[in-house]
Amino acid sequence: MSEDAGPIDAVPVRHPGRWVALVVIAVIFAMMISSFVTNPRWDIPFALQVMNFNPVLEGLLKGTIIATIGSMIIGVSLGIVIGVMRLSDNPVLKFVGFLYTWFFRGIPRLVLVTLFGTGIGYLYPRFDIGPFPFSQQLAGYLGLSSDLTLFTLNVNQISTTLIWGIIAMGLSEAAYMAEIARAGIMSVDEGQREAAAALGMKPSLSMRRIVLPQAMRVIIPPTGNETIAMLKDTSLLVALPLGTELFNQTSIIGNRTLKIMPTLVAACAWYLILTSLLMVGQYYLERHFGRGYGNTRTQTKDDTTRTRLMGLTIEGGK
Numbered sequence: 588m589s590e591d592a593g594p595i596d597a598v599p600v601r602h603p604g605r606w607v608a609l610v611v612i613a614v615i616f617a618m619m620i621s622s623f624v625t626n627p628r629w630d631i632p633f634a635l636q637v638m639n640f641n642p643v644l645e646g647l648l649k650g651t652i653i654a655t656i657g658s659m660i661i662g663v664s665l666g667i668v669i670g671v672m673r674l675s676d677n678p679v680l681k682f683v684g685f686l687y688t689w690f691f692r693g694i695p696r697l698v699l700v701t702l703f704g705t706g707i708g709y710l711y712p713r714f715d716i717g718p719f720p721f722s723q724q725l726a727g728y729l730g731l732s733s734d735l736t737l738f739t740l741n742v743n744q745i746s747t748t749l750i751w752g753i754i755a756m757g758l759s760e761a762a763y764m765a766e767i768a769r770a771g772i773m774s775v776d777e778g779q780r781e782a783a784a785a786l787g788m789k790p791s792l793s794m795r796r797i798v799l800p801q802a803m804r805v806i807i808p809p810t811g812n813e814t815i816a817m818l819k820d821t822s823l824l825v826a827l828p829l830g831t832e833l834f835n836q837t838s839i840i841g842n843r844t845l846k847i848m849p850t851l852v853a854a855c856a857w858y859l860i861l862t863s864l865l866m867v868g869q870y871y872l873e874r875h876f877g878r879g880y881g882n883t884r885t886q887t888k889d890d891t892t893r894t895r896l897m898g899l900t901i902e903g904g905k
Contacts, residue, residue, distance in 0.1 A: 662760025811872065
């Protein structure tokens with residue numbers, strides 16, 4: 588800057604629209620708070636009681652939390668496998684991966700849960716598990732008095748249980764996680780694989796130790812969103828029907844007491860609490876796996892002190 592130039596009297600740009608929007612939002616928020624406080628039909632005290640009922644807490648634990656964890660374990664594990672298959676050079680594996688994602692992404696999750704809860708048990712009432720396919724027919728051909736079946740699975744006994752719902756939602760989630768995993772793997776530079784191959788690593792080993800750890804930066808954010816969506820989709824387990832489920836239990840209480848709105852408020856409150864906890868966990872996971880990438884790196888107090896000691900901080904415009 589020239590010594591003859593005087594100080595610049597910069598006038599910040601006015602943004603009256605921001606203040607207008609702030610006032611409108613404040614008015615709407617105040618009206619909502621007033622509605623909760625003054626409208627007795629919300630019946631917030633009864634909603635708080637419903638949140639602590641034993642059937643509701645049991646449905647929260649078994650039908651919401653356990654179902655979310657189980658479905659995401661299946662979805663993430665199988666989704667990574669399907670995603671790797673879609674990136675394979677083997678045309679058969681690539682086609683199978685595409686066929687899987689095409690089918691399970693095309694079927695609504697509610698329809699899929701209903702299909703598993705009623706259709707599978709109707710079509711296949713029992714599965715005979717043996718060392719060979721068609722164990723009974725093979726035993727008859729060999730003239731054996733007993734077939735080669737190891738054990739029999741009665742599908743009708745588990746068709747309306749939590750396990751069947753977890754399997755249905757997990758298979759559906761795997762199709763979406765496959766695309767997320769595929770995008771994450773493709774985000775890693777090809778030179779990383781080539782460097783791993785130059786060091787003598789097998790493709791499977793380089794995938795586990797080199798590619799996937801770097802791909803997690805891209806995989807974690809949508810996976811967190813999918814986990815939150817899965818937690819809310821556990822309400823679809825009411826289609827089984829499944830007694831131990833949060834939304835089902837609150838609906839039963841609402842029908843018995845004829846207080847529908849307070850029970851819905853109780854269900855919404857629990858969903859909001861759980862999704863808020865998941866969002867906090869997602870934030871810390873994103874920060875952990877995003878270290879060293881652009882603006883996602885967080886500078887700790889020790890880093891700041893170390894930088895100042897090294898004389899890299901510019902003070903006073905010097």
